[in-house]
Amino acid sequence: MGRKADYSEKEKKGPGRKTRKQGPPTFPKKSFAPMDDEDKRLSHRQKQRVAKREQKKVVQKAKLKEKREKQPVQKKQQKYNSESEPEDEEMSEQEEQVSTDEEVPQLVPIKKQLKANGVKNKKEIVAAESESDEEDIEEMEEEATDNEDEEEEDDEDEAQVGKLTDLFEGNSDDEFDVSGEEEADEEDDDESDDDENMPIERASKKLKSRQAKDAELAEEELQMTVDQADIFRFPVEGEEPEKELTLQDVQQRIKDVMQVLSDFNKHREEGRSRAEYTELLRHDLCLYYSYNEFLMEKLMDIFKLSDLMDYLEASEVARPLTIRTNSLKTRRRDLAGALINRGVNLDPLGKWTNVGLVVFNSTVPLGATPEYLAGHYMIQGASSMLPVVALAPQENERILDMCSAPGGKGSHIAAVMKNTGTLFANDANRDRIKAVVANFHRLGIVNAVISCEDATKFRNIMTGFDRVLLDAPCTGTGVVSKDPSVKTTKSEIDVQRCYNLQRKLLLTAIDCVDAKSKTGGYIVYSTCSILPEENEWVIDYALKKRNVKLVPLGIDFGEPGFTKFRQHRYHPSMNLSKRFYPHTSNMDGFYVAKLKKFSNTIPITKEQQEADEKQLDEAIAAEATATEEEAPTAGDETEETKERKLLGKRAGKPNLTDVEQDLKKKKLEQSKTKYVARVFEKPVKVPKKPKPEQPAATEQKQQESGQKKMQNDKKPENTQNYKKQGIVQKRTPKPQNDKKQENGQQKSKEAPQKPAAKTQENGKQNTQKKAKVDVAPSKPKANAKLAKAKRVDVDEVPLLEGKPIKNKSKFNQKSKQVGQLSKSKKPEGKKQKFKK
């Protein structure tokens, strides 16, 4: 048995219920104030106020007494007063007032009170007062002087502490808080007037304002010092060798120079010109972003400095992957669902397209999904969809995609046309055209004719299209993020070459369109370059040479095309064309312009036209030769190539040396190939006169290609006939009344007339049948029409002199390929129709 537990001592469990209910004890504030000496509790201001009140009382008393005593002799005194100083007058007036308002406590301004304490007033007062009053005044004076002393002392304290009063202001519960009282008193005393402030207050104010000014000045000074330290200074020779610069240093220098250029007058170094800074900036930007000087200079011309940085930065980042739903096979919603199920994270691309999807990330390769292989979508950049949106193809139209490979835009056109009408997809590159074939098959396009022709001659092959898309070959300066080699490889000569080819292609595109088309008559020109030389320059040229005008694209974003660029001025309507940049639209750099052909006539004379063509041909040929010559010696620039780069800048025709001119002529002569073509007829290659110097291999190839078969039939005779007649025609006349004018085609008077029945309608039908190369068969109705369509005898067709084909063996291969493709699809009897 253990001891009994003792429960008398209970464990403490904290405060009881009652205690818990009660709050913490509170004490009256007064209890913390000093109890014995009441005066000590008064603040300095309170003391001042007490003193003021006392003063008032004393002054009033004194005045009353004085008045009473001197009332009988007041008039006499007034006389004297009038002769006295004005201040005395004031005093007497005050005194009068005081006398009239005896009972009402008067609020005398502090200044005047102090004046009353002054020596002058003191004399008067002293003279009039009794001894007791004198004592009072003396007391008052003493008090006033004491107050003043105290004030001064306090003022000093205030000045030292600075924000002592602020501390009080913050604590409203504090007994020593006088701010509220002060305000009230200030109101009472009419202290709004500055003059009426106590000197101490004025001094305090002054001090505060002086302090504020000092602080401001100090800040300014500091800022200036910082600014001066930040301002970029050109490196002194030998001080900072370039080799030692890190990428960070270059970046910093770019920032610094940008800052200087942003406010040149303010930040520039004495004696340095803007050009020096710009030069340094260009150099650094080339270094930092790995561009060549040529392209960087172009970019610096195009963009403002701030935009330039944004553009360069954006071009370093890959654009988001985008795909285009093939509306021929699926709907965007369904495709999105299917891809999401495969682990693709995507979203609609934008309001401007109902087929685009942007892919954020994917767990599967997008080029190998079952949906891709089934042709439900095409992997295509967002900017590539813009030209087709601008083209706005209609069902049952005849549309030409001049430079089609690999078929991204072409397949988009076919999808918008819902596989109706006819799409002519052409590209000069026979390797790339394979991609068009493959893509069109995969995507289920059955309304297309694929051809491999030099599009600059397409007007000789076919015209009368409702719409033409010219997605022109270009330098690709807008797709730097996709192909960084563009940064370093492009040069002036590349731009010039593209410019010439683009001009020629655009004129052809315009000539291929029928201005009288009921549904269309439009040409869309696009490039993935942002250089004005390849865009606005080309459009401006076309506006001058053909009856076309710029029309809106129907796309509500993008930057307007340039109406001026450096010293150049373009047509004011150029702003209807659009530029798309990676940093503004988050898509590759792109340019799109839409033209409406309003007349089939050509506004320039035949001679001008010929001259233009010749000039362009020569320029293109010259550039090609220049490239060939340059190729083996790439890297080490000869004097000659250096010179050539400088020549013919943007002129379309470089100034060639005599040797070059001879070489060109010789080449032209050697490779002269003649085409015979009729609008909407198959293009026929006219055989060349067998040349003894022609290599046997080439001849053999020609024989193999099946061309020979056609050539042997009629053409040599025909060619000779025309040659005898001296006819050299460049273009096929259009089967309309004003053929010559409408297509810019020359027709010789001596040339045999075409059959009158050759209408455009017929032509359309014929073309649809004959030009068919690869795709699924067109509608049976059309086929029947085509079967009935009148054939053109080669004899009836005028000769056309085409641009020399530089690589004959390539050309033969190309022809062979097209022939083979047609063979595979067409019945035996029709083979020839698709051969060249």
Ligand SMILES: C[S@@+](CC[C@H](N)C(=O)[O-])C[C@H]1O[C@@H](n2cnc3c(N)ncnc32)[C@H](O)[C@@H]1O
């Ligand atoms: C920008 S790409 C076209 C891209 C195409 N539109 C697409 O969306 O897939 C330019 C094409 O023009 C072709 N090309 C270059 N010179 C040509 C010419 N004289 N005639 C026809 N096509 C040409 C090139 O082979 C190249 O495929």
